[in-house]
Amino acid sequence: MLYKNHIRIPLLLILMIISVKIAKAQGPDSIYIVPNTPLLTKIISIPNFHTSISLSEETKIIPLKGTILASNAQELIKNGDTIYVFIEQTGFLYKLVQHDSVSSVFKRLDHTVNLNYNINCKNFIYNNEIFSYGGYGFWKSNGHLRKYNFQDSEWDIIPLNKEIISTYFIWFSEAQGRLYLPFQRIVNAGIVGAENITGVPIYTSYYLDLKTKKWERLGDLESDVVKIVKSLHTSSESLSYENGILFMGNDETYLFDYVHNKVFKSKNADLNQFLIRRHAMTNMFIYKDEIYSYSIGNQSLVKYPFRITDFELLRTGIWGAEAIIFYSILVIIAIAFIIIGSKWFFNRSVKRKLEISQIQLLKNKTISQAFTGTEVSLINLLLSSTLKGNVVEIHQINHILGIKDKNIGLQKKVRSDVMKAINDKYEFITQSNASLIGSSRKVDDKRFYEYFITDSEVKTIQRILENNA
Secondary structure, rough: HHHHHHHHHHHHHHHHHHHHHHHHHHOEEEEEEEEHHHHHHHHHOOOOEEEEEEEHHOOOOOOOOOOOOOOEEEEEEEEEOEEEEOOOOOOEEEEEEOOOOOOOEEEEEEOOOOOOEEEEEEEEEEOOEEEEEEEEEEOEEEEEEEEEEEEOOOEEOOOOOOOOOOOOOOOEEEOOOOOEEEEEEEEEOOOOHHHHHHHHEOOOEEEEOOOOOOEEEEEEEEEHHHHHHHHOOOOOOOEOOOOEEEEOOOEEEEEEOOOOOEEEEEHHHHHEEEEEEEEOOOOOOEEEOEEEEEOOOOOOOEEEEOOOOHEOOOOOOOOEHHHHHHHHHHHHHHHHHHHHHHHHHHHHHHHHHHHHEEEEEEEEOOHHOOOHHHHHHHHHHHHHHOOOOOOHHHHHHHHHHHHOOOOOHHHHHHHHHHHHHHHHHHHHHHOOOOEEEEEEOOOOOOOOOEEEOHHHHHHHHHHHHHHHH
């Protein structure tokens, strides 16, 4: 028994020493005083600026060398005049609390213990609240939304209406309070199949409304956009700008405008070359129509103009109507066309048969049966005058129609109705669009009309009248 105790004591001491070293290596709450680089100085100097910058190995701000987090990437986010540094793949969060012309002081805010559950997550700030969305960890990707709790110095999970799995090309619009996700890529190494390791894409676009905490469906990713993004598998190769992201794909530069659902492609070869040489897009940001890139060798910032005129608008949106909705609309339209077409064909068939029977009936009737006596008298008056090269005036027509003693308003209405009826019957009998009775304004008084038989219809009406005399 004594021998066993002698073994246990040294073993416990060794374990305690290892535990202390691990605890220190994990990076406990600390304050770091770091020298200002030109990049950090520039970011501090820009007032009321909102940006996210992926830092390279050489520009990491928090000195974690010698800890288990030494290899973790770091991301700088500026929200207005407040600067944070995120240690990626963790929940570690540092805030700039003091600075001068030489150095800056960063203090760790959180008490995070868990690591590697949020690899390549999207960090962003909205209404001064810090969020972390999605990422990869423990062999699978997730669509969790986490919010930093300033009171408890911990990260809280925010329940959403559904889990939309995170992917690349995510962009947050602070103005809209929306997190845009053009498509999902589901990684689950716990399921057999190489595709489950590289990720199974689902090309449906969404945005997360931070006010309602609900995902809203935008539509399906356009086929041309699928061709652009399908071979790209990195979340660090993009820069945020006012309406979306700028990124490289197959040595081409693209802009995804999420606000207006537009895709732009660079037509400036020099811009493409500038970005190809900086393909990782670390230590870069866009500010006031310029792309800033920090040069490690020269310890200085390089600028390149960022102009929308250097891009051409492609004939595709990022997303379009959802396929199921699109095809449903097509089916509804097709059914509507069939119903309308069938109804039109049926009505036309019935109408045509009726017209044929009416025409046959009219052909067998006398002219006095087709027109009323008053109408026949008016036709004869107009035909007689037209053959003599004369026109018929209003008072003559009023006399024929028996309305010469009526008021002017009634006279006008009766004349119009009778002549319209004659023209309609004539067009129907002759199956033409020619009017029998024409009119023109009087030469000496433009307020009044004169009437006559249309020249082209004189012989036709003569023949009708002769055949039915």
